[in-house]
Amino acid sequence: MDSKRFAVWPLTPERWGDLEDLFGPQGPSYGCWCNHFRMPQRLRMPLLGAGARQLFEERVRRGPPPGVLAYADDEAVGWLQVGPRAHVPEWNNPRRASTPLPDAPAEDERNWAASCFFVRKGFRGKGVTGALLAGAVAFARESGARLVEAAAMDNRDKRSPEGLYVGPESVFRRAGFVEVARQKPGRPLLRLML
Template identity: 45%
Template sequence: MPDTATVHPLTPDRFPDLEALFATGGEARDCWCMYWRVTPKGWDAGSGETRRAAFRDRVAAGPPPGLLAYRGAEAVGWVQVTPRAEVPRFNRARSAKPSPPDADLNSVWALSCFYLRKDARRRGLMTVLAREACAFAARHGAAAVEAAPITPRRPLMWGEGYVGIASALERAGFLVVETRTDLRSLMRWVP
C-alpha cells in the first residue's frame, strides 16, 4: 500500500476529501485537528461542527496545514504538520513541549496529528506520511520537525495513535530527543 500511495498538501479544493476521510472513523470526526490549536476553554466551548468550520477556514487561509495520502482517488491518511507557533497547546503539553524551551516556534515544526483509515493501518502509511511531512516542512523553511508519538505497550485503543507511533517515526528518520513518560517521547527530524 505505501508504494501506491500518493501524497498531496491539503488545499481548499481537497477539503471534501478530508471530510470524507474523517467521516470513516469517530476519532477525527469531532476534533478536526483543532485540539492543539485552541485553549482548553476554547476546546470545551466548541463542537465538531464549529471545529470543522474553523479548520476549513484555516485551510482556506493557507498555507496547507498538512498532507493527505490517497489510494487512487480516495484519501486514506492525514498528517498535520505546521510550525509549532500554530499549535500552542502542543507546545504546553508535557509530552510535546519544546526542548530547549526557548526554541524558535516558527522554524521548528510540529508533526502533531495523524489519522489513517482503518483499512490503511499497519501497512507503513504512517511512515510514508511522516517522511513526506518532513520533506514538505523542509521545503517551507523548517529547521527541524518534532513529534511526541506513543510507544505502545499493548494494542492501541480508540485513537491513541493520533500522535504517531514511535517506531513508524523512527523509520522516517526521527530520533528520540527526550523520554517524557513511559509511553511518550519527544522525537526530532532534522533535514
C-alpha cells in the same frame, strides 16, 4: 500495501472535500477536526462537531496548508497535521510530552511539529502512516523547516489505533527521527533535523 503506493499532498483548499470525506460527517476524535492542539480545551469543547469543522475549514482556506493527505488512487486515506510548532500552541504546553526544548523554541517557525495522524479504517496497518510521515518531511523541507518533532507513543504502549493519533515511535524511528527527551513515561520526544 507498500507506503510507496500512496501519494501525499499538502492540504490546500482544493483538497478540502477529500478531507471531509476522510473525516466523515462528525470528524475524527469525537468532532475535534484537528483543533485539539490549536486551542485550550475550554475554547475547543464547545466547538466540537460543526463549529470545529468550520474553524478548520477557515484555517485551510487562509493557508498555509496545516498538514498532508495520503491518497490511494483518488481516495484520501490518511491525514497528518504538520507545521510550525507556533501554529499548535497547546502542543507546546509545559505539561505535555511535546514541550519544546531550549534549542528548538516554539516561537521559531522553522521548528515544526508532526502532531496528529488519522488513517481511514480498512487502510490501517498498510503503510499509510509511514507514507504520511515521508510526505510531511518533504513538505517541511520544501517550506524551509529546520526540524520536525513528534511526541510518539513508545513501542511498548499497545493502544487502539485511535489512541495512536500521535503516531507510533517505530514509524518515526524508521524515518530517521531520534529521541531528544522523554518528558513523560511512554512518550519520547523525537526529532528529525532537516
